[in-house]
Amino acid sequence: MQVPAAFEYAKATSVGQTLELLAKWGEDARVIAGGHSLIPMMKLRLARPTALIDINDVAELAYIRVEGAELRIGALTRHADLLDSPLVEEHYRIFADAERVIADPLVRNRGTVGGSLCQADPAEDLSAAFAAVDASVVIQGARGSRTVSLSEFHVGPYETVVEPGELLTEIRVPIRPGGGSAYLKVERRVGDWAVAAAGAAVWLDQDLIRSAGIGLAAVGAEHFRAAEAEAFLAGKPATEETFAEAGRIAAENTNPVADQRGPVDYKRHLAGELTVRALRAATARARGQEA
């Protein structure tokens, strides 16, 4: 088996200690939580941090709670805990849908929500799911904390606005009653990255769509979001024709890359098809129908 190059290591037990260590070790140090993105990259020697700060014991970052009108998820929340959380399921079914198709049960026991968002893989399902529900993230640094909308969080593939010396600590999702959400993914095999995936969250006003959020993974949608399709949907009747048009607009605004998962035309088609299906499922759930 391939093995990492040497590095320094320390275990942190608080956010404060983590920030201190980051400052001490500088730019080439990395924080490690679940490690299921970072350790494989280090084994292949594609990533070579000079030091690792292990935050697995920073208990203050592992929680899921409601505060005011927000669902707040600590960055150290394991995928398995997000999947199994009744609190999350109560407000946003999109997350259980997404988590069920992220990696596999063993990886989900270790991988964290914060780690996945910071890894910023263009196919990251949670990036799309959080984008669909208008999430924002809290980033802490030596100079205090800042809140960033998820629409501004990703800078490019594998790149976020988290600066060296900073730590993602929390994800916040606004809770708006009466909505429904869903996530659908096409993959070549269980556990694979998406060929394409779509998540939708819909709020209705009788038969009209009051607002909708659509997140897309693996198709080069800017900030994982189908903003144009969302804009189109506002105020439209929640019908198949509307969904179809929204799907078309969403697909038009993707920029998929051909690879062994599929050619461009197929991925673009999937973006549209899955947007339609996600909208359909989310709307049914908003109406209280099992989807």
Add this chain to the structure above:
Amino acid sequence: MQITVTVNGEQHTRDVEPRLLLVHFLRNELGLTGTHWGCDTSNCGVCTVTLDGVPVKSCTVLAVMADGKSVGTVEGLEGPAGLDPVQQGFVQCHGLQCGFCTPGMMITARALLDSNPNPSEQEIREAISGQLCRCTGYENIVRSVRWAAEHQTKEAAEA
């Protein structure tokens, strides 16, 4: 750096490099070769052990991360009363052929039955979906876990 890890109930203190993977710590430092490795990309799952009771891929955990924690491996499944029902199930139902994925499969099965004593076939398949087998086509692995589920209850009832 020095770490102390409790493995199958026994404490071990060793001096290790931070980059030493947990699977190598178990196999090479402690001589517990029942846990295997099979890939470079955390896909195959033959390295599965429990970390504080939760099944994880030990090729993707640093030994230093296990400092102060407890690890369970296949060598810890057999108790003073004999083989664990999961182990018995695998023998009864031909749940193994070459045996390479077997320790990991049994660890996951044991953890599954601890939280879900009567899993459906679908639940078993989902639980092992992060672990590959090249020999059995999974059918007999599922049957082995079902056997263990049924015979655990019988034993508990008989006890």
Add this chain to the structure above:
Amino acid sequence: MTVTENPTPMGFGRMHRKEDARFVRGKGNYVDDIQLPGMLHGSFLRSPYAHAKILSIDTSAAEALPGVRAVITGAVLETLKLAWMPTLSYDTQAVLATDKVRFQNQEVAFVVADNHYIARDALELIEVEYEPLPVVADAKQALAPGAPVIRDDKEGKTDNHIFDWSAGDKEKTEAVFADSEVVVVEDVLYPRVHPSPLETCGAVADFDKVSGKLTIYSTTQAPHAHRTVYALVAGLPEHKIRVVSPDIGGGFGGKVGIYPGYVLAIVGSIVTGKPVKWMEDRNEHLTATAFARDYHMRGEIAATKDGKIRALRVNVLADHGAFNGTAQPTKFPAGFFHIFTGSYDLEAASCDVTGVYTNKAPGGVAYACSFRITEAVYLVERMIDVLAFELKMDPAELRMKNLLKPEQFPYTTPTGWEYDSGDYPKALRLAMDMVGYEKLRQEQAEKRERGEYMGIGLSFFTEGVGAGPRKHMDILGLGMADGAELRVHPTGKAVLRLSVQTQGQGHETTFAQIVAEELGISPDDIEVVHGDTDQTPFGLGTYGSRSTPVSGAATAIVARKVRDRARIVASAMLEVSPDDLDWEKGRFFVKGDPDQGKTIQEIAMAAHSSLELPEGVEGHLDATTVYNPPNLTYPFGAYICVVDVDPATGQVKVRRFIAVDDCGVRINPMIVEGQVHGGLADGIGMALMQLMAFDEDGNHLGASLMDYLLPTALECPSWELGETVTPSPHHPIGAKGVGESATVGSPAAVVNAVLDALKPFGVRHADMPLTPSNVWRAAQGRPIRTDIAIS
């Protein structure tokens, strides 16, 4: 708590495995578990380029790294005349590259260090200067004029051609085609795949300078053949070489050949004076060890318009990679591909196979292919469905109409195979009944009305296994006959020594059962020894499903020899003539006086005692034999797969899979079923997801398990198995072998099912793997070429 649910049968029958005791406790002994005092670790530096000249290699920085004991390059091996080694196909393969590299990840240098981590660190310190060369990554371009010559190491070589090989009667076939009402042509690719057992390849070599003895523990399916080759190649005396194959974590044909890593472990041990372990990682395993398949086939089928198939013709372009390392009997460079007439009654058939070099890893015959029978079965079963498509005939009906009938056996095919026995229509009918075929066709019709698409796919296969008769079959000049030795101890326990080597097939149990069946000694009292060349008779190893047909036969025969001796001893004990004795399992008794008898245990003790034996009869109770099979055996089966396809996304769900197998007499049905289950999963994998594609620079696109996708428990349905039993007439126990049957038969069933679902879209053929993108594109009428990068 003991495991008591399965009583041990006295012979054939369901029985839990004896070897499980160590595996379920995590006490298996695989190569990487081996630790020897002072052992060092070796690791390869490999080429990033698929084709490049090596201008220079600087190992000085690596050699200076603390903990590094040796760095070996091709130049060093050249001085030992070990830079090249023979392959199993009478070609040569570089052990370490000297002049140039010829496939991505080819071995360039070998580091020996105190531990694995240091060895890996040292690799980064070796500097190699390459001059990239144009690449041949597409087999179809290998023979194009002006194509870069890969094997310029061969004197006078000016192209990438390896061989041409033909079988059948070309002229007769042409005549039948000219005369036929319907002729259909289809290009069918069996893409490059890889067996990928969960244990990678490796070795621990330990050369003892004082005694001159080399012990090498390695992941080998053929320990004796390896020993002989090491002797011939390395010039070490064969009686001073011990090859030990301990527990192997799956082989599937990928652990038959000798890999550079084994040779370098040996060289490393000789050079350092310490044991050296080499265990490759998964990336190395997938990119540099024996791949499988990679056959570009053009099939042509000629028939009447009523669906009577008359002839079959195939043209194959075989991609062998940079070195011809295929492992098959010498006379058959395309293996047993010429069994492609399958299970059908044809007037004529012919095939032409052209083998070419490309800038890819060597291999080709691996992954349960039964020497290219997977390719042959896939081809014919696809052609049957293609013909059914054109004739608008039900594929089951078309098969039933053309299957060989029982009264035609033994049957000689148009390409010279003599099938031993079989009732094919019965097996197909059983599979159809098990799946509820007619009802499924109804359901399919109803679903199509609603715009839902399900498919039913069939595959009927005939295998030829158990290679093979000496006069026809050898590998590197070593005849494919296998030995067995049986000794019964004074207290009636027995030890059986075999030449075959299990990698999970359960030999420690099944071979004990064969002896039990013949001698009436409990399988629990029989130790099966295998895998150590110092302790076992010579043989060609385990692959091509040959263990039961060849070593199983040897075992039955050697047990019968022991029984024959036991009869004589019993007759001396009972003071009667040997002809006056009858046998019931475990006991000889006087004819007509059953109380007058001796058990095999009593006979064993007596055979070792002072009992006087007749003139010329030796004492003890043991025997040896070497079995030269008179023919192959021919297992067969009928498989039916049911799938649900979503053409809008291309996703395929395998709903059901029915497999009816006939492997003759079943020694242990539990183990037979396990073998079938495993092979069926292979079918799903190959049909739907497994693939090794290359881009135009020869970059390997399936170099990790993230990209080379293997099926999990969620892609596999709950397999439904059935059986028919047609004993092999020439095999001592009527058994045929089953290890590869399901891998051979299943891919076509899955592919046929998916394409059956897409029939309303006018899809006649699309190549494996039928990933979602390929299914979607096929439904659009634009299937993807799968062996190259998707663009």
